[in-house]
Amino acid sequence: MGILDFLTQGIAMDLGTANFLLMQEDSVVVDEPAVVAFNRTSGEVIAVGRKAEQMEGKEHENIRIIRPLKNGVIADFHAAEQMMKGMLQLVGKSRSRFAPSYKMVICVPSGITEVEKRAIRDSAVIAGAKEVYLIHEPIAAAIGIGLDVQDSTGHMVIDIGGGTTEIAVIALSGIVCDQSIRVAGDNFNADIIHHVRRQHNMLIGQSTAEKIKLAVGAALPELQHPPADYALKGRDLLSGLPKQVMVSYQEVAHYLDKSLTKIEEAILKTLEITPPELSSDIHHAGIYLTGGGALLRGLGTRIAARTKLPVHVVDEPLLAVVKGTGIALRDMHNLQFLMR
CATH class of the missing domain: 3.30.420.40 (ATPase, nucleotide binding domain)
Structure with missing residues (x-):
């Protein structure tokens, strides 16, 4: 070129x-x-x-x-x-x-x-x-996963990024109703840093929290295919010396529970204000989950259990947008x- x-x-x-x-x-x-x-x-x-x-x-x-x-x-x-x-x-x-x-x-x-x-x-x-x-x-995100946003059929898309979670019902080339909340991947990292400090008396940084989230991040305390425990290395707050502890996915699921509950509440609020005709479309087609947060193990299952709707974690959710x-x-x- x-x-x-x-x-x-x-x-x-x-x-x-x-x-x-x-x-x-x-x-x-x-x-x-x-x-x-x-x-x-x-x-x-x-x-x-x-x-x-x-x-x-x-x-x-x-x-x-x-x-x-x-x-x-x-x-x-x-x-x-x-x-x-x-x-x-x-x-x-x-x-x-x-x-x-x-x-x-x-x-x-x-x-x-x-x-x-x-x-x-x-x-x-x-x-x-x-x-x-x-x-x-x-x-x-809806266009990126192949949905026809210009059609009259309603689609519900949830994009969980680093700073915001975008929940929207889309039809006729526009957003009919939505919730944009500032609870997302960065909050998950902050939750991990906070709880590791409280539970293990260890100080870790943002990049280490991100590694824990990727290695053993989970939305549910019980998974069909659980990841192996993560060997976490950091600084002991009491002695000031480096130390190592093992962190399990169940532990991380507990850490993230409050933030995930806020996302679930925003999803339910969006569903409550969705027009009835579009609600029937969503009931039939389900919810599409995109963004980096969609990769959190068990998140689709957790949202499906809360909403009683099918949840689809799209292929390559990081690239959908x-x-x-x-x-x-x-x-x-x-x-x-x-x-x-």
Whole structure:
């Protein structure tokens, strides 16, 4: 591909609290943690994505690690802009003297305010976007898993990301009713850190909590195919020395129970305000679970037991939103719900 062809390419962006994904020409070209590292003295960007994440919790006083998004929206404008620029450089790997410009479709939480939308648009423009369109995450997720969002049939999609859980009933190209709550993957990590401190007198960091969640994270205390216990290494708060304890999935299920209950209550509230005609569609088709939180063992079973509805954990739930955003980019002239 020539440089001029590249400069006119569209980019689909999933600007997540935990992960940053870019899609170009129907393929995911960037899948990195949403982290950026700065030099405190000069203010220069040292690293973005996975390289920056590897520094987290290990940095010295001259390195500042920032996660620019919190609860699905930009918390640090400058860091978000620098992160976008760094991620876009990973796509082109170009050192051309021409300033790149892109047509971008970016997914945003459904509960986002106008001020928060403007912050995302402004960051994208400064990072090199010529045109910016926004799409709500639940609609992007629905498109990404192959649902016809323009049809009159209702679909219920739950997207559990890093900062927010988006619960939406979608029909006729729009969100009929929804709940956007700020309880998601980051809260699960915080729950794990809190309980490990209380139960084991151990201090662990964000990245260790994430590893525990991936290794033995569970929504139920009884699983058909349980994972092996996780050997957790951290610092003993009493002695100050490194130590190791074994953590089971039952223990983690107990840690996460309160946060998962909040998500369940939001799902039930959304079902209560769903119009009767759409309720019958959902009763027939069930609920679709996407986002990184969908990978939590037993979560689909737990939600199915609470709602008495079939729950489908989609294939590649982490990629559902960015795939849908990519399809919206490709077919933007026929999709009325894209926001300028």
